[in-house]
Amino acid sequence: MTEHTGRNTAKPSRRHMWVLGAAAVALVGAMALDTKIVVIGSEHDVRAQRFSPEAFGESEFPEIRESVEKRAVDAVELAKAIQEDKQAASQKYGVATSTGPVLPVSFTGVAGERKSHYSTVAIEGLPPEITVRVQTGPALTGTDLRDSTGAIQFDQFTNQIEYQDAGTAINNQVKKTVLASIDPNALTGKTISVVGVFKLVNPKSWIVTPVRLEVK
Numbered sequence: 001m002t003e004h005t006g007r008n009t010a011k012p013s014r015r016h017m018w019v020l021g022a023a024a025v026a027l028v029g030a031m032a033l034d035t036k037i038v039v040i041g042s043e044h045d046v047r048a049q050r051f052s053p054e055a056f057g058e059s060e061f062p063e064i065r066e067s068v069e070k071r072a073v074d075a076v077e078l079a080k081a082i083q084e085d086k087q088a089a090s091q092k093y094g095v096a097t098s099t100g101p102v103l104p105v106s107f108t109g110v111a112g113e114r115k116s117h118y119s120t121v122a123i124e125g126l127p128p129e130i131t132v133r134v135q136t137g138p139a140l141t142g143t144d145l146r147d148s149t150g151a152i153q154f155d156q157f158t159n160q161i162e163y164q165d166a167g168t169a170i171n172n173q174v175k176k177t178v179l180a181s182i183d184p185n186a187l188t189g190k191t192i193s194v195v196g197v198f199k200l201v202n203p204k205s206w207i208v209t210p211v212r213l214e215v216k
Contacts, residue, residue, distance in 0.1 A: 051162050057169030060152065061177070064170065065211040067149045068104045072195050075107035075132065076125040082203050083127070090200060095150040099199065102148045105208060106195045107132070108216075111187040117141075118207065119187050121194070132206045134194055134213070136184035137175055143167030144209050145174065148197045171209070178213055191216035 073081075073093050081089035094101030109123035109132070117140065118133040126132065135141070146152055146167035157163045196210035 051158065051165075053162075053165040053169035054172075056166050057173045060166075061145075061170050061173035063151075064145055064149055068145075068197055068211045069195050072104040072106040075105050075123050078103065078105055079126055079130055082200070086200070086203060094200065095148055097147045097199070100201045102144050102197050102199050104148065104195075104197050105206070106193075108191065108193045111190050111192050114184060114188060117184075119184060121192065130204050130206065132208065134192075134196070134208045134210055135174075136182065136187065136210075136213070137179045138184075140171040140174055140209060142171075142199070142207070142209060144197045144199050145170045145211070147199075174210065178210055182213060182215065187215065 071093070078089065078093065081092070090096070090101035090103070094103040107121070107123045107126075109121040109126075111134075112120040112122055114120075114136070117135055117137055119136045121132045121134055123132060143164070152166065154160075154163050157166065193212075193214045193216065194208060194210050195212040196208040198206045198208045200206075
């Protein structure tokens with residue numbers, strides 16, 4: 001008599017197969033419930049949420065420029081107001097920051113000596129003890145434009161780095177849209193018209209960041 005050894009090769013019953021199939025369907029259903037579909041470009045798209053300084057500068061600078069041009073005060077008038085009452089002038093014309101008010105100003109004058117990334121400007125009627133410098137690049141420093149409207153606040157950003165990058169990006173838009181066609185080294189002796197802002201730290205020294213600069 002011959003003995004048969006080995007594994008049981010019997011096929012699974014239909015009930016067994018049905019149970020396995022039902023379990024697989026349940027698993028797929030659970031996975032679907034736990035899966036979140038993200039549409040590219042939507043508010044849930046992580047890539048869309050990542051801060052882009054360049055995009056921020058491009059979107060914000062036109063509004064900043066418009067605001068500054070609407071509020072700009074003639075330099076002679078502004079200087080007189082500051083001399084009479086610095087605090088009152090700051091409250092009337094400026095936007096407060098932790099390091100001093102940012103004031104919008106406009107003037108026409110003759111560009112003089114150029115040092116570093118500044119050009120001095122002689123403005124008729126301005127007290128001689130006041131020195132006005134305009135940032136003409138290639139480097140633009142400070143965050144005066146970022147702070148000039150009061151609409152851009154630190155709590156809009158994730159951290160200090162993003163907040164600083166926002167200011168730099170706005171300055172980059174000045175270089176791109178205001179100063180790109182101007183040779184700063186060729187300004188000396190020429191009449192220029194400027195609209196811009198400066199931070200009132202020293203009433204006798206204005207460093208203006210322009211939103212508009214025209215060579216006459």
